[in-house]
Amino acid sequence: MHAAVAVAQSPTDPLSGLVLQDVPKPEPRPGWSLVRVAASSLNMHDLWTLRGVGHAPEDLPRVLGCDAAGHDEDGTPVVVYPVIATPDRGRGDETHDPQRALLSEKHDGAFAEWLQVPTRNLLPLPDSLSLDDAACLPVAWGTAYRMLTTQAGVRAGDRVMVQGAGGGVASAAIKLALAMGAVVYATSRSADKLTQAESWGARGIESGGRLPEKADVVIETVGEATWSHSLKALRPGGTVVVAGATSGMNPPADLGRVFYLQQRILGSTGCTLVEFQELLRMVEATGVRPVVDRALPLDEIHKGFQLMADGNLVGKIVIHPKETP
Ligand SMILES: NC(=O)c1ccc[n+]([C@@H]2O[C@H](COP(=O)([O-])OP(=O)(O)OC[C@H]3O[C@@H](n4cnc5c(N)ncnc54)[C@H](OP(=O)(O)O)[C@@H]3O)[C@@H](O)[C@H]2O)c1
Incomplete structure (x- = not known):
């Protein structure tokens, strides 16, 4: 073969x-x-x-x-x-x-x-x-599903910022978070990708741009290029979930911000079989694709x-x- x-x-x-x-x-x-x-x-x-x-x-x-x-x-x-x-x-x-x-x-x-x-x-x-x-679905959507649910515990009405709107995991996170009833801010370097994310229901923000409000949750797969923005965009007590670092693994840690604002930083990898079954049921129930x-x-x-x-x-x-x- x-x-x-x-x-x-x-x-x-x-x-x-x-x-x-x-x-x-x-x-x-x-x-x-x-x-x-x-x-x-x-x-x-x-x-x-x-x-x-x-x-x-x-x-x-x-x-x-x-x-x-x-x-x-x-x-x-x-x-x-x-x-x-x-x-x-x-x-x-x-x-x-x-x-x-x-x-x-x-x-x-x-x-x-x-x-x-x-x-x-x-x-x-x-x-x-x-x-x-x-x-x-298996890798990108399974990963995004676990980041939003098990890791971040996203609920309807949460403000979720997703970095790098064009990405496989990022586009999944945007669409899933919207289907969960979250308010979604999507960042991208590309005006066209922002327009697409807006067509799915997200609010587009140029990479590194200021949000009109702080985020409860940030979904990070870009890494060095966006990490500082991810921490700055997060409310005190908010959660960054990181599953990738396409642009580099070692951004400055900004520890003062992390402890003073009591930010939670969670790593995430893949999803469990049970989470994947939940994702398939969610896709079926909501029609999100x-x-x-x-x-x-x-x-x-x-x-x-x-x-x-x-x-x-x-x-x-x-x-x-x-x-x-
Ligand atoms: N932990 C896990 O289980 C898991 C699972 C899947 C993926 N990952 C990791 O997550 C990352 C994304 O994977 P993917 O498959 O979604 O990749 P992808 O489809 O290629 O997406 C990468 C996105 O990152 C953004 N980006 C790349 N370089 C950038 C830069 N220099 N500045 C700003 N934004 C940049 C781009 O968004 P814009 O063009 O919109 O700005 C791009 O669309 C990879 O590192 C991958 O290895 C991890």
Whole structure:
């Protein structure tokens, strides 16, 4: 089967290490199930792997792709929960399992016609959801859902600021927070992306700009470029939830502000299987849907990653695998 495989890592030219090649279909193993992938989607995580961040070189070659929707061996439409982990090792929360692995870290991922995952990771596709939309949910939307709910405890009427409106996680956080009844401020460097966020119901704020009121919650995935603004925009006692740092990991800590204003800073990674089930029910119940920038065939995956690396996209890029004739 045809697949997009990470064969090398480079901090400066990450896409040179991604090759399209034929690989064997996964061999059946007990407790795991095969999925015929109908759609996957791109994540910054794939680019970090290709840059050599958070992925050991000895774990190459590896089929990339953390998100998948498709059909199980009985032909039932499914969406794949992307964290391979054991809740018991995480004291009931698999995102706390020290041995957890996101799909494509320790096991081959979804940029291929066939994928194999633990059977517990297969969830029925909600009736009203398309396979393309479902393929956008596992990583970006699962992460945003946990940030807003379990971590920040967002309630209707809360003021939520989301940094970097165009991002996969950020666009998910904006749409989910709006569906939860929050007042949402979305920041972006791009006027076009602000206009799009406003069309979803958010209030657009130029990156670093002053909000008309302080935020109860800030959703941060941009990192160094926005961190200082995130702390300044937060009310005393408010919460920043951070799940990523695309622009850099080490902004000034501003400890005086943090303790004097009693700000809460919470890290967040992925979501649990139960949270992902809740997300699927919420999507079904509210009709909220992911923002799909475009869908591309697997052969054009490099073009999709270049758009992501350049920040020239809004929401998610869907990838359709090549079927064996
Ligand atoms: N912890 C987890 O479980 C988890 C899960 C998913 C993702 N992540 C991480 O979260 C981050 C975002 O992931 P993603 O998939 O949503 O990526 P993405 O779709 O590429 O979004 C990144 C967004 O960050 C903003 N941005 C980038 N560089 C910036 C800069 N220099 N200044 C201001 N804004 C900048 C851009 O927003 P504008 O263009 O609108 O300004 C961009 O749309 C990544 O670092 C990823 O690794 C973590």
